Amino acid sequence: MKKRRLSRPIQIGNVTIGGGAPVVVQSMTKTDTRDVKSTINQIKELEDFGCELIRVAVPDEEAAKAIKKIKKNITIPLIADIHFDYRLAISSIRSGADAIRINPGNIRDKEQIRKIVIEAKQRQIPIRIGVNFGSLPPGKTRNQNYVQYMVKVTLDQIRLLESFDFYLIKLALKAFDVPTTVAAYSSIAKKTEYPLHLGITEAGLMPSGIIRSSVGIGILLHEGIGDTIRVSLTAHPREEVKAAYEILKSLNLRQYGPVVVSCPTCGRTETDIIELAGAIEKYLQNIRKPIKIAIMGCIVNGPGEARDADVGIACGKGRGAIFRKGRIIRSVDESQYFQAIIEEIHKV
Ligand code: SF4
Numbered sequence: 474m475k476k477r478r479l480s481r482p483i484q485i486g487n488v489t490i491g492g493g494a495p496v497v498v499q500s501m502t503k504t505d506t507r508d509v510k511s512t513i514n515q516i517k518e519l520e521d522f523g524c525e526l527i528r529v530a531v532p533d534e535e536a537a538k539a540i541k542k543i544k545k546n547i548t549i550p551l552i553a554d555i556h557f558d559y560r561l562a563i564s565s566i567r568s569g570a571d572a573i574r575i576n577p578g579n580i581r582d583k584e585q586i587r588k589i590v591i592e593a594k595q596r597q598i599p600i601r602i603g604v605n606f607g608s609l610p611p612g613k614t615r616n617q618n619y620v621q622y623m624v625k626v627t628l629d630q631i632r633l634l635e636s637f638d639f640y641l642i643k644l645a646l647k648a649f650d651v652p653t654t655v656a657a658y659s660s661i662a663k664k665t666e667y668p669l670h671l672g673i674t675e676a677g678l679m680p681s682g683i684i685r686s687s688v689g690i691g692i693l694l695h696e697g698i699g700d701t702i703r704v705s706l707t708a709h710p711r712e713e714v715k716a717a718y719e720i721l722k723s724l725n726l727r728q729y730g731p732v733v734v735s736c737p738t739c740g741r742t743e744t745d746i747i748e749l750a751g752a753i754e755k756y757l758q759n760i761r762k763p764i765k766i767a768i769m770g771c772i773v774n775g776p777g778e779a780r781d782a783d784v785g786i787a788c789g790k791g792r793g794a795i796f797r798k799g800r801i802i803r804s805v806d807e808s809q810y811f812q813a814i815i816e817e818i819h820k821v
Contacts, residue, residue, distance in 0.1 A: 474724065475697035480668040483599045483641050486550025486571040488525055490599075490643060490700050491668030496726050497701040498717040499526035499670070500710040501554070506536040506543070513546045515710065520549055522714040523729055523761065526701065528552040528574065537564035544569045552601065556608075559585035566592045572643070574601040577630040578608035590637040599641035602630045604657075605674055606648035620656040623648070627661055642667045643701075647674035651689040658693050668700035675705060682706045683716045687723075694724050728763035734778050734785075735768040742770035744788040744807055752811055757818075764821055766814070767796075784817040786810060797821065 482492025490497055500519055504511040506529045516527050531537050531553045544551055552572040553565035557579045565573055566589075573593065580586060593600055604627050609615055615622045623646045634642055644667050646657040654673055662669060673689040676682035686704040693699050704716040721727035735750035736742075750768040757766070767785035769775030776794070779785025785796040793810055795802050797817045805813045 474695050477697045478662055478669075479666075480700055481640075481666045483643060483668055484597075485526060485552065485599055488550050490670075494700070496694065496699060496721055497525045498523060498714055498721070498727075499528065499552075499701055499703045500524045500713045500717075501528040501530070501703065501705075503710055506530055506532070506539050509539050509542045512539070512543055516543070516547045516549070516551075519710055519714055520547065522711050523718060524549060524710075524714045526550050526552060528554050528703075530554050531561045531565050532556075534561065534564060537561050537568055540565055540568035540570050554603075555580070559589050562589045563592045566596055566598050570598065572599040572601060574603045574645075576603050576605060576608055577626050578605065578610045581610055583633060586633060587637055590634060590639045593641070594637075594639055597641065599643055600634065600639070601643040601645060601670060602627055602634070603645045603670075604630075604647070605645075606650070606653065607674065619648070620653055620660065623653075623657045624660045624664070628664065631665060631667065643670055644668070645670040645672060647672050649673065649675050649685075651685060651692075654689050655692050658698055659696065662698045669698060670701045670703070671699040672703045672705055678707045679712060682708070683712075686716065687720050690720055691724065694720070694726060730761050730763065731757040732763070732765045733757070733768065734765065734782060736770045736774060736778075738770050741773060742788075743790045744770065744793070744810070746770040746788070749786075749788075749810055753814055756815060764818065766818065768814075783821045784814060786814055 480491035483490050502512050502515050504515050506512055550571035553570035554574045555562040556576050559580050562573050604623050648654045671690045671693055673686045676685045690702050702717050704713045706713050718729045733754050738746045765782040767778040767782035769778050769787045775787030779787045779796040780799045786793045791807050792804050794804050795813050
């Protein structure tokens with residue numbers, strides 16, 4: 474894995490983005506922002522799942538004003554997502570948004586952007602330049618090379634913000650197509666020092682959306698690129714947060730909650746591993762502490778993986794060996810597998 478690109482750090486509320494800080498997990502609410510109660514409830518649920526930054530859509534003035542009430546009831550920083558109307562950015566900042574996202578594809582007037590920047594500067598609120606393949610501004614070279622055009626649009630917008638002496642900038646260059654996204658981020662990463670928010674836009678339903686996002690975000694993170702991530706799914710946002718942590722855990726970039734290693738099962742399997750691993754994973758779903766569990770179906774790879782985990786089991790015919798921190802602790806009957814693993818988890 475490549476060394477992480479050292480970006481210029483920015484602060485969104487109490488969360489540091491870039492500058493070597495841990496990669497931050499974010500999501501976006503799927504409620505109507507004007508429905509304050511539902512939006513707060515959804516954010517609180519996402520906070521419980523480990524979401525560290527939340528973005529909300531701001532389609533109108535009422536939504537911008539709702540930010541004030543929402544902010545009072547949540548603990549993670551809030552980013553206002555603005556399209557078309559610069560006045561909504563200003564209202565959102567005044568309502569207490571910790572950052573805003575603007576899309577160069579639909580707020581193009583320089584004077585309007587200058588007005589947003591004045592407001593953001595006053596309150597030291599970062600701006601995410603969120604370039605999106607689906608809403609690129611018109612331009613002569615747009616259809617010739619999409620990657621180059623996305624990078625050009627981003628650089629133009631950076632220069633505009635810098636011309637107003639504004640540097641609290643974060644960038645995103647998202648597309649549905651993974652090679653396009655990877656090429657765009659890889660290119661911009663070499664051209665600026667600003668922190669990067671990664672995502673594959675409109676990635677789709679589960680599991681295909683998770684796979685697509687994991688490939689795109691995973692390639693970039695492996696290249697050392699990326700300071701925050703969002704997995705965009707056509708699903709409840711808790712799935713986005715869970716998937717984001719799985720990506721980060723699989724690259725050893727974050728430790729968060731349990732990791733369950735379980736064998737795929739085969740003709741040697743002596744017990745119902747699918748049921749056992751499923752039951753253990755369900756039991757662990759509210760645990761946030763990092764712990765590695767291995768559920769293995771035989772003695773071929775079982776002991777090695779079980780030994781490497783905090784708690785493991787290598788199942789044999791009717792009996793299984795229970796491991797804790799690399800050592801066999803005891804052997805138990807098949808009917809006690811679940812209970813024995815849970816007991817060891819609690820000891821760890
Ligand atoms: Fe098969 Fe054993 Fe490997 Fe599981 S650990 S897939 S049972 S060989």
